[in-house]
Amino acid sequence: MYDISFTAVAVLCVAAALAGWIDAVVGGGGLLQLPALLIGLPHLPPAYALGTNKAVSLVGTAAAASTYLRKAPVDVRLACRMGVVAALSSAGGAFFAAGVNSAVLRPLIMVLLLCVAAFVVLRPQFGQAPGGVVTRRRLLTAFAVAGVGIGFYDGLLGPGTGAFLVIALVALLNMDMVTASATTKVVNVCTNIGALSLFAWQGAVLWKLAVPMAVFNMSGGLVGAHMALKRGSGFVRIVLLTTVVGLVGKLAYDQWWS
Structure with a gap:
């Protein structure tokens, strides 16, 4: 139905591999993959980029x-x-x-991300080791924040979902960074299925493009997961901060300069 050049497909596959790596380590690969799809498919409605992004991310995650x-x-x-x-x-x-209206949501998301970055920087031991008792109240709060709130955001916009989930699980359930990142992957698989089901029902998924991108995304995800497991929470923490800064920069650019 839509013709996409070989060069565009190649560039999108490279972006998918890098996004898969970021997603596997800490989440937030949509920061790279979704804008790449929007730029690489300029003549298509945005829903096609969103739907294809979910199909690719599902495989890698x-x-x-x-x-x-x-x-x-x-x-x-x-x-x-x-x-x-x-x-x-x-x-x-x-x-x-x-x-x-993403222009309304971006400033709020940027403030939240900056608060997250400040908290992680000011608390060097945050997410380094698990500790503390997880009460029923904290568990229910985690379901409300991570399950309902962040899940809704993932279907609505998406980029940064993994980073938000990692922070929520560390803060509310006292997980270390690696365990939180691992748990996030399982949750992300479910959110991707939920959103993809609706996009597929609407016919907003470019399957012929999604398949090769998914292969590259999966490869990047496998490499990222092995690196996170090998290098531990300190490595995940650094990647998390880098991803948060990048996401804030991207949102600021979209809000005021694009």
């Missing part, structure tokens, strides 16, 4: 999740339950995506 589950101490039952809640919220966010 699933590959990273399988790697983490084999080697990281993940509470699979908790992650899946949170993922189901997030998937339903993500589908709801995707439903409203066409009518969202």
